[in-house]
Amino acid sequence: MKQLRALVKRNIKLFFKDKGMFFTSLITPMILLILYVTFLANIFKNGFSGALEAFDISERLINGCVGGQLISSILAVSCVTVAFCSNMLMVQDKVTGAINDLMITPVKPAVLAFSYYISTLISTLIICYTATAVCFGYMAFVGWYLAFGDVLLLLLDVFLLVMMGTALSSIINFFLTSQGQISAVGTIISCGYGFISGAYMPISSFGVGLQRVLLFLPGTYGTSLLRNHALNGAFTEMESIGVPSDTIILLKEAFDCNLKFFGHTVSVPIMYIILIVTVIVLVSIYILLNVFKGKKRMTSSK
Amino acid sequence: MKKIIEISHLNKTFGDVEAIKDLSFCVKEGELFAFLGVNGAGKSTTINIMCGRLNKNSGTVIIDDHNIDININDVKKELGVVFQNCLLDQALSVKDNLENRAALYNINGKEFSKRLNELSNLLDFGDFVNRPINKLSGGQRRKIDIARALLHKPKILILDEPTTGLDPQTRKTLWNVIATLRKEENMTVFLTTHYMEEASEANYVVILDDGQIVAEGTPIDLKNKYTGDFIMLYGITEADVAILGMPYEKILGGYCVAVANTKAATELIVKHSEIFNDYEITKGKMDDVFLAVTGKKLMGGAEK
Numbered sequence: 001m002k003q004l005r006a007l008v009k010r011n012i013k014l015f016f017k018d019k020g021m022f023f024t025s026l027i028t029p030m031i032l033l034i035l036y037v038t039f040l041a042n043i044f045k046n047g048f049s050g051a052l053e054a055f056d057i058s059e060r061l062i063n064g065c066v067g068g069q070l071i072s073s074i075l076a077v078s079c080v081t082v083a084f085c086s087n088m089l090m091v092q093d094k095v096t097g098a099i100n101d102l103m104i105t106p107v108k109p110a111v112l113a114f115s116y117y118i119s120t121l122i123s124t125l126i127i128c129y130t131a132t133a134v135c136f137g138y139m140a141f142v143g144w145y146l147a148f149g150d151v152l153l154l155l156l157d158v159f160l161l162v163m164m165g166t167a168l169s170s171i172i173n174f175f176l177t178s179q180g181q182i183s184a185v186g187t188i189i190s191c192g193y194g195f196i197s198g199a200y201m202p203i204s205s206f207g208v209g210l211q212r213v214l215l216f217l218p219g220t221y222g223t224s225l226l227r228n229h230a231l232n233g234a235f236t237e238m239e240s241i242g243v244p245s246d247t248i249i250l251l252k253e254a255f256d257c258n259l260k261f262f263g264h265t266v267s268v269p270i271m272y273i274i275l276i277v278t279v280i281v282l283v284s285i286y287i288l289l290n291v292f293k294g295k296k297r298m299t300s301s302k
Numbered sequence: 303m304k305k306i307i308e309i310s311h312l313n314k315t316f317g318d319v320e321a322i323k324d325l326s327f328c329v330k331e332g333e334l335f336a337f338l339g340v341n342g343a344g345k346s347t348t349i350n351i352m353c354g355r356l357n358k359n360s361g362t363v364i365i366d367d368h369n370i371d372i373n374i375n376d377v378k379k380e381l382g383v384v385f386q387n388c389l390l391d392q393a394l395s396v397k398d399n400l401e402n403r404a405a406l407y408n409i410n411g412k413e414f415s416k417r418l419n420e421l422s423n424l425l426d427f428g429d430f431v432n433r434p435i436n437k438l439s440g441g442q443r444r445k446i447d448i449a450r451a452l453l454h455k456p457k458i459l460i461l462d463e464p465t466t467g468l469d470p471q472t473r474k475t476l477w478n479v480i481a482t483l484r485k486e487e488n489m490t491v492f493l494t495t496h497y498m499e500e501a502s503e504a505n506y507v508v509i510l511d512d513g514q515i516v517a518e519g520t521p522i523d524l525k526n527k528y529t530g531d532f533i534m535l536y537g538i539t540e541a542d543v544a545i546l547g548m549p550y551e552k553i554l555g556g557y558c559v560a561v562a563n564t565k566a567a568t569e570l571i572v573k574h575s576e577i578f579n580d581y582e583i584t585k586g587k588m589d590d591v592f593l594a595v596t597g598k599k600l601m602g603g604a605e606k
């Protein structure tokens with residue numbers, strides 16, 4: 001246990017001391033922020049205003065909706081990209097040879113593998129919960145409609161997405177061994193995840209074929225959970241001022257709160273189940289990879 | 303003396319390449335053991351197998367009565383390794399690095415503070431204990447590498463080319479520390495080096511070429527077996543040295559005559575005493591031994 005604690009402490013310290021790794025992890029949220037500031041915010045604002053022009057909707061409520069869209073997108077990508085960058089230490093240790101120094105100690109390889117998972121989880125949670133706090137501050141500034149329950153559920157969504165991002169990055173990084181591979185994976189994840197999770201543009205705006213493909217990716221449901229809880233308060237407020245539920249359902253579909261898997265609406269509890277099962281499956285694969293690697297070492301030494 | 307490392311019929315292949323071929327040797331406790339070979343001879347592969355970092359194809363490796371196939375963790379507790387390059391975390395301070403690595407050997411809290419203090423006194427790194435590794439000079443970094451290897455008081459210290467690239471002063475300091483450890487703690491030192499003058503200080507030398515042993519013995523045995531003696535004659539003319547009828551070469555202020563051994567040198571001196579007024583006799587060097595057995599030269603890290 002003390003060995004695990006020491007390794008986790010080391011990994012977290014290294015992540016926060018390595019400015020390159022730390023700032024790389026923030027690239028995607030920064031891109032998203034710039035996209036929103038430059039034009040996405042206006043597009044979404046016009047979208048909400050256009051859909052609700054028949055109703056007397058305050059500027060603050062519209063801003064609350066756009067803000068909800070923004071923070072859910074930022075959190076959705078951050079949970080995964082920060083996890084990937086934080087977990088790059090696993091590969092960097094192979095590149096620098098530090099892994100050799102760790103492996104000549106009596107530490108079991110499983111403890112070493114687990115330490116990367118735990119430290120990535122903690123580093124990513126620290127950054128993502130800090131980002132969540134900033135997002136809440138932003139929402140309070142532009143239009144706060146979040147209920148206490150929504151806040152708690154948002155925190156739970158971030159936790160589950162970080163668990164998923166950490167497990168996924170652990171599996172992918174397990175196979176990487178060079179600086180070039182680190183850069184390639186970092187670039188692909190940073191650029192690509194925002195699109196495939198629907199963080200840059202709602203999935204509903206993509207073609208039907210692509211939408212179907214994206215609905216097979218568990219990250220899509222993570223984004224949708226964040227959307228649901230970030231926008232729920234604003235939609236409740238709209239309902240209370242007389243916006244028909246049909247209109248709200250259309251808005252929910254347009255902004256990925258309601259996802260339809262081959263015609264069936266995926267409920268929020270099902271989304272949670274998908275995310276939890278995904279985390280369990282990914283963590284199991286990571287464990288199996290390490291067990292298999294250990295057995296291979298034992299067998300070939302006979 | 304107890305055999306602390308016993309390697310028997312060790313084989314290792316990488317694909318079609320045979321890196322280690324039927325390697326067998328022993329290291330006695332408290333000994334300075336030199337393991338020589340050009341790059342790619344199989345030295346690092348052997349060390350990696352001993353440390354459990356690489357699997358072997360066949361053979362047995364027993365370290366301090368522990369078979370690495372049965373419990374590698376017991377073996378790891380007995381080994382301290384100084385790698386060719388510094389493998390510590392560059393962004394972290396000396397103290398953070400040592401504290402972290404010590405915890406992996408279950409050395410924590412006051413026990414660690416005490417050990418840090420001991421090592422700091424031994425290696426004289428108290429002035430830069432809070433400095434990040436990437437801000438240290440090459441010599442300072444090497445001291446910390448050695449401190450890291452000694453954290454858990456290992457019985458065997460493996461030094462994989464520890465002085466390559468270091469200035470003579472730092473090299474001398476490190477060898478003084480190692481001599482102290484051998485004397486006071488009876489530590490066994492397993493050394494690979496490209497500096498033959500370091501190897502000539504060893505109790506026993508194994509020379510490896512292409513994955514197999516090509517020569518082994520004490521430095522003096524190896525010198526006697528693979529090289530002759532050299533007589534340095536000063537203050538004579540080339541005509542004088544030619545009279546000896548032995549191969550010679552010009553050196554600064556005189557000539558160097560190669561003879562088969564010390565007995566032959568003595569006979570030559572007795573026979574031609576008139577020209578032996580200012581002279582010295584030296585044994586061949588480990589470089590000559592290495593060249594004789596491998597056909598290759600080791601020059602500060604590079605094969606020639």
